[in-house]
Amino acid sequence: MPETRDYGQYETAWCPGCGNHSILAALKSALARMDLAARDVLLVSGIGQAAKTPHYLDCNFFNGLHGRSLPAAAAAKAANPALTVIAESGDGCSYGEGGNHFLAAIRRNPDITLIVHDNQVYGLTKGQASPTSPEGFVTKAQPLGATSSPFNPLAVAVAMEASFVARGFAGNQESLADLMVRAVTHRGFALLDVLQPCVTFNRINTWRFYQERCVEIKDHDPADWEKAMRLARQWGDEIPIGVIFKREKPTFADHFPALKKGPLVNKPVDLEALKKFMESFA
């Protein structure tokens, strides 16, 4: 079905050569492969370079606050489960300002996808260290080098037995689109961390750096937690790309009687139930 759908072409505010361009292209091709109409897609983002993505394709969008895409996305999905809800933001947004929502989303397990444009830097604010910046990463804000250990989102997600954990690379659009399809079609909270070169502010994790290191995961059963944890922790000469961990579990919506009856949107008030409820106070 590829290319049956068209999500428009827009001018972006991104630097030429930025990894965001390929992620956007992969996203469009993934949506096309899933044959999703723009009207059935809701992209939710925070603030940052990555978070501008929803403005660059045809879709419904909720471009909210820095770090706060996940709660909005989870609730939007509950309100209308017919929507394919994808949260898309930067590493700073998702693991820095939004760290607590990242933990909560894994635990809450809404049927949404989180695509993190992980450039290991705060791009929009001109290059401060992000949670995923390597230790010692020198910036104007960290002239002595980043002092905190880098955050490994995959290891934490696997430790928490997140429903779906994967890593992609902006440099391999085909396989990235494929991962996106798998993440979005997975039922439950799906984390897709995408290695994204920032050609302006990250001189360490460059295109070349990744091209030399990224290796597709082969022969791995994503249900195998121990191996998943090993893959999640692997970072060095080889960086594994692919689906790392998967576990089916009840989603957020599965727990609520109201949601078992379909979307909240347009649901009328059950006047008889309300009267009964009111009368319970008599």
Next chain:
Amino acid sequence: MPETRDYGQYETAWCPGCGNHSILAALKSALARMDLAARDVLLVSGIGQAAKTPHYLDCNFFNGLHGRSLPAAAAAKAANPALTVIAESGDGCSYGEGGNHFLAAIRRNPDITLIVHDNQVYGLTKGQASPTSPEGFVTKAQPLGATSSPFNPLAVAVAMEASFVARGFAGNQESLADLMVRAVTHRGFALLDVLQPCVTFNRINTWRFYQERCVEIKDHDPADWEKAMRLARQWGDEIPIGVIFKREKPTFADHFPALKKGPLVNKPVDLEALKKFMESFA
């Protein structure tokens, strides 16, 4: 040296039979064993039943906001490294409202200790589910049972290679005091999650529940990450108690030239350096 120090006796606002009483007693005995003068101890807490602890012994204290003890504690330690800084709060405070600071503290690695009174419930606000509540835990706020998967702080801490990770049980005061001493004397961020029965709001994780399950960890090298991860994930008929993981690494203070020269408090302004700095703008 035990009992050489006395940290006072105060009336508490806790329920009779609450696990907090034993944790407080263990803390006092641990401080005594380390022969720490009250004036050299700073207890930092958030809001909750556990977070009242600093009011019940002689010490310096900073009883701040719900969920926000860790940033205050880390900075206080930087300002005056001569202080023994212990953050002490509930599971809601530390892993719920304060989840993002929990992640950051592990990454930042200040030389402080976090003692979590983990009663798997929001005690002070009358019994709502906390991040560590078991799935299905029924409360007035969760009449259908808690819907999020429980947060495993130890697994996350080990996944992040926190500097020191341990679990204690309020029911074994002796061993708890011992763990406290090890946590506090460890150089770097030390997490001590203490299983604490809440006799009022938690009918599942009772004294008996733990007495039947808690087992002291034996023959374990806390440097062994794989085994540590296994212990951290163990929860069922046996719940391991003890030091789970340990790794020496540079602390927050080790990175800053200013801190290498001793405490920030009482440090004069170097007028010559300031003049030079100002002149760099000419």
Next chain:
Amino acid sequence: MTDKSINLRVGGEAGQGLDAMGEILARALVRQGSEVVVTRDYQSRIRGGHNTYDVRTGTGRILAPREKFDLILAMNEETAAIDGPALKDNGLILVDEKTNAESDRIVKIPLQELAEARYRNVAALAVLAAAIGLGREILTRAARDRFAKAPEAADGNAEAIGKAFKWAASAAGLEGKKLPAPEVKEKRLLLNGNQAIALGALSSGLKFYSFYPMTPATSIGLTLASAMKTMDVVVEQAEDEIAAINMALGASFTGAPAMVGTSGGGFALMTEGVSLAAMAEIPAVIAISQRPGPATGLPASTEQADLEFALHAGHGEFPRAVYAPGTVEQCFHLTRAAFQTAEKFRGPVIILTDQFLADSFRAVLPFDLDRCPPISVGMGNRADSSPYKSYALTESGASPRLLPGMSDALVGADSDEHDEFGHISEDPEVRRQMADKRLKKGEGMLGEAIGPDYHGPPDADLLLVCWGSTLGSAIEAASMARDKGVSAAVMHFSQVWPLRKDEIISAMGKARRIVALEGNATAQFARLLRRETGVEIKDFILRYDGYPITPEYVLRELG
């Protein structure tokens, strides 16, 4: 007007079941046809401390708590001692016979004889009920209802009530405190402010409530959660207040009417989200149940000190509406108004209540739910222009609202400054237009704002100006002042923003003395009135010790 009410107090420590006792008593009274005003005073702890549950009851207009009690049921020695001074001259203190307390106002109950330990609190309550002439049957039924899920406890309590009534019938000293004959025949609800907010929200079509527990707002969420099995509503405890409001915005944007509830400290964490609601133009109802601050303050007490914060919270400039209910009924109706305003003007709307009203049970006629339709969300499935503009510039500033996924129209929400489609724009002209558009909605809100209510003789000499939960005490105080010959009236604001200044100025016109009545230390509403109308009120009655303003407090301060 002579006061025909009886003022009752049940006091003891946390963990003694005061809430259950108080509620059984209040429910029985309401069912029997009496009015009630409940005042709960508790501490931020689960066991111990000194807590009270006050029920003022009787017939006619009973609107406020009173300070002196006819009967105090003291569940421990401390209460007997602490609350003794609150007893009326001819009042009685009921205690267990083992209590070490002596005075001719004390009646001792042989609780050990009447019931086994776990039922003694209800047995004591039954003695109090008997003393005021409340029927045994009706009390038993209220107790059985309370313990409906625990049949054994229900039976045990029923038995204890029976024995207690028998004992009371022959006990000495319990006379003279009889309830006036009840006047009301209709069935009524026993409802507190927070429950009424929850009901109002459900009737408006609330579908998503997210919250982080915080006293005294938590019970809104608990009430709603208790409806989850029978009503189509999702109640979710969020990881923090920031998540709570951003969840509500996500749900609301998508078409599920949403609300959050919190207290001042939690609201502080929501202020960025309030600003987002305004910028992204998403309906959001925020209930703030005030308690004394700053910071953690007094978690279980009352205050009205977050008015200025609620009025100005959130960075940038945008309109908002702020309601301040004065009664439990207003909690219901103003919550409905809040949902309507939020939807119509697509932005944040605040309900400002406080611990006193949140916890204050009253006898309330059931709401005519057939006449309380839910809001209609969005404008249906079709855009009237194609392509749809999420932020179309219109005369009124409000843009027609479509819901994502419900039509072919693509719908956007954006926190950046944006064009009509919601796409980021840094064009200064677009900026100006959009800022004007947002502010124009404020004019619409002003047009629909609820003006102050006036209670009392027209052109009274003394005008008590108040807002929110102080209404009842203000009205009773004015009435007491009139009994003393002062021409007194009350001006009450149940909506504190926006304010229609001309109306206010003319309504204040003739009073010789204007006094602002506020549960805070700096007369925040009076300052607001001056800013908006130029009228400077120089006379204040303020209270900020954690307790609600009472009619007696007002009279004392009036001097």
Next chain:
Amino acid sequence: MTDKSINLRVGGEAGQGLDAMGEILARALVRQGSEVVVTRDYQSRIRGGHNTYDVRTGTGRILAPREKFDLILAMNEETAAIDGPALKDNGLILVDEKTNAESDRIVKIPLQELAEARYRNVAALAVLAAAIGLGREILTRAARDRFAKAPEAADGNAEAIGKAFKWAASAAGLEGKKLPAPEVKEKRLLLNGNQAIALGALSSGLKFYSFYPMTPATSIGLTLASAMKTMDVVVEQAEDEIAAINMALGASFTGAPAMVGTSGGGFALMTEGVSLAAMAEIPAVIAISQRPGPATGLPASTEQADLEFALHAGHGEFPRAVYAPGTVEQCFHLTRAAFQTAEKFRGPVIILTDQFLADSFRAVLPFDLDRCPPISVGMGNRADSSPYKSYALTESGASPRLLPGMSDALVGADSDEHDEFGHISEDPEVRRQMADKRLKKGEGMLGEAIGPDYHGPPDADLLLVCWGSTLGSAIEAASMARDKGVSAAVMHFSQVWPLRKDEIISAMGKARRIVALEGNATAQFARLLRRETGVEIKDFILRYDGYPITPEYVLRELG
């Protein structure tokens, strides 16, 4: 007064090195003895878009940006087209000869001949410098300083400057834009508002700065971070703004003077911490660099719309001081005042600046640091009473401060309502005393508050009332109005809270027309003045399109 300044613009897209060019130019001008006022207009992106870097320069009192330019260096076609209308009638636009733009005001530069690609921007800048008569040497040195860490680039740029000057010497049409002869001989700093705040903080004894990056506040942190190697200061990027303020409070409590910096959205997240600073009585300096909201708004533009939010942020009632610097020098001195006030009154103090001032470089005389002593923290190592009371009740409300671990005294900080030792108390009398104590400190702050400055003839007919960064434009506008024969003056508030009302009322006294000048849409300061003084200003000049108010804007609006 005829204007003897030259107004220069460098325009292009992000990524073309405008900041470097502008700074080299401004630095050279300042070193050469001229005044400068820099206005940066950029977009929230890293590459592309339309950005400008304006430098108004000359001699005498140059205090504000102007709208029309003598020379525009257009780094791309778009700039030439967009900014064309901003050219004075006799102005010139400099472009690369390849640029597709024609007009008799355009001078084309053969940039390809003058330098290789990476040095062309500086080559173009050199042509502009040559046109205004700025020395080659001085420009070269400024460029070399800028690229001190990259010798190759320094050499390349120097060479490009040489060639460009040579070309310019013989080029036609570049005459007539010469700088007036410089008057200042002293060495001066090229400093913007944020850098001055950083310097002021360091001179006050700042030891701990925690922040989360947010435009336009980030450069405070970057400036401080650049001092980490030579000064005893810790600069830490926090995980979020909530952590930033709670870190600052932890450090400050322990005795390290601390500050945080953010913009409106980040400040929203800090408001709970502001309330904690007040309750726990911990000194805290908070710099808010305003940008247009609500929500994300326009991240790289300017506005003065967070005044009311800053004044009322945080739940509960407590005093605070809010400074609003009008110049780069005031950024320095008021930051010092902020530290002093915070320490003396143990609570939150806010510095309210904005993008315009934050980024606006000016020529500033070096501060006399020998006369700028740091604050002294705490009252030494001994309590004057034993045992020490962290919250001792005193006449002034301020309690003597000891630091934990520095003496045998045990020191506490508590967010609950507390007794004098800082232990939790729910006693209503304690509550009242502590609330009064905190509020009493507000009277002390009022006593020390900086009143408004008055610029212009006494008893002027037209009074422009302004606050914060609009000062320069107000003064220039008043002076232009006087040139037209209107008796005009300026009243500027560099501290916007607390306000000494009598002083203000009398200072406003005689003006026939009072106009409030504010960078927002709702005249927030005018509303505040009415609330506090009763004086209602009905005439406003407001701007909220993201740009700073200019003198011309004021004159146009005055009509």
